[in-house]
Amino acid sequence: MSHQFKYKHISPTILELYWPASIEESTLMEMMSMKTQIQHIWQEALLETTMGYHCLSLRFASPIALDEVLNKLERIAEKNGSSSSNFSRKQWTIPVQYTGKDLERVAKHTGLAQDELIALHQAPSYLLYFYGFMPGFMYLGGLDQQLFVPRKEQPDPMIEKGSVAIGGKQTGIYPMNSPGGWNVIGKTPVQLFDVNMDPPLKPQPGDKIKFEAISAENYQDIISQMEEKNYQLPYEKI
């Protein structure tokens, strides 16, 4: 780790480790490397390891001896600082039909033409920081500033599964039907989260996400392929 080790001992079973409070790819990579080693050391003693943008949380099954845990963490952190992470990372391409009901709203707010904003949304390679909010909801970094659009004051009672949306400085995909206040610009035919898949989610934190515009015909094709269990979400190694 490239900074002084910071932690908060929240309760007898919860310990949170902190990185500087900003949204950085380097922080994510350090956190993931720490997480892997922590899981390796404590295994079943850990109920959960969860991440935010700059916080890695460790929930233990029973109360911890803080000094002992911190000593081990210090040693992991020292090693971590001297070795570069060697994750196998992937870039996934998610097909999107850009016909969302709020396209016009987003165009109006940003002053962009619809095809311009669709191009801007596809341009970046978004970094998947972590999942939260609901099962399978990706926290993605890298939205173009020109696409920052406030959330709706009145959330929609139902946003359909697969909807691709923009809310504030973020973009994301609703993995299941849900109420929501984001502006829907498109929809993916791909079922990204499915408890019957192993694993239920393919993209993992640290991976990148690209959006790719598809036609209505492509959309239907992918739906049919998925029904025949014949569709693989495309990816390349990065």
Add this chain to the structure above:
Amino acid sequence: MKRSEGTLEVIKSGFYGSIQDLGRFGYAHWGIPAAGAMDEQSYLLANHLLQNAPNDACLELTLIGGEFQFHHPTTIVITGAPVNIQVNGQTYPINHVIDIKAGELLRLSPVKKGCRIYLGIYGGFQTEEVLGSKSWYAGITQNTKLEKGMSLPYQSVPQKRTAPHAKVAMDDALFEDEVLEVYRGAEAAEMDEQRFEQLLAGEFYLSAKQNRMGIQLEEKFENSLSEILTAPVYPGTVQLTPGGKLMILMKDAQVTGGYPRILQLSPQAISCLSQKKQGDKVRFTLIDEW
């Protein structure tokens, strides 16, 4: 002992019911909430009285019991919020192991105090297990809410108990205590010390905005903390919203949040709060040395 499949049929579903065990762990990194019994203490008591394993699935019922028909013999226990318990017209006390014959009807009244009732059954309900847990959660399990006409499977066993069981002393603290034990939350240190003292001195009432995800308190608590970079949250995390509302996350809570986390309830306090309902009063007391 001979075992075969038994079924419980839901005749009246009450207000809100679901199958719960200790919860779903190890999947928060995919955004999957832990879920699990809200009042873990009463839930564990049900399994303990039945000599079940601690993680055996029980039925959790909120505020209104309901009516249930058992199509096969089994043994059950009702724990948690006190209710009138009738099996084919005969009355039983709470926390009492009851032998059930095939076809018998269990009637549970609305709660007399408290909020959540647990129906434990010999060997636990044999409902669908997903990602290591039987706890119902939308998008994870097929069923999410108890409905009239549902059939819940269990292992049927002939009744085996004849000796009357000693009545277990009720843990009245769960229903009577207003005090919730808390730890300092991750952002507590950023609060003005005086404001934090006011938080601990304050009395708060449960609002109508509450479910298994969280319980919002009625009072407004002036907030000078800014939103945080999205960070992990847990059952029992108390968030302070920009509008000055205190939101206590419960078992179905999302796994990350962006509001300052000012307190963290102890597991015991989560059980206690799970037995509170709209209009009930709570206070916080700090566990400062541990």
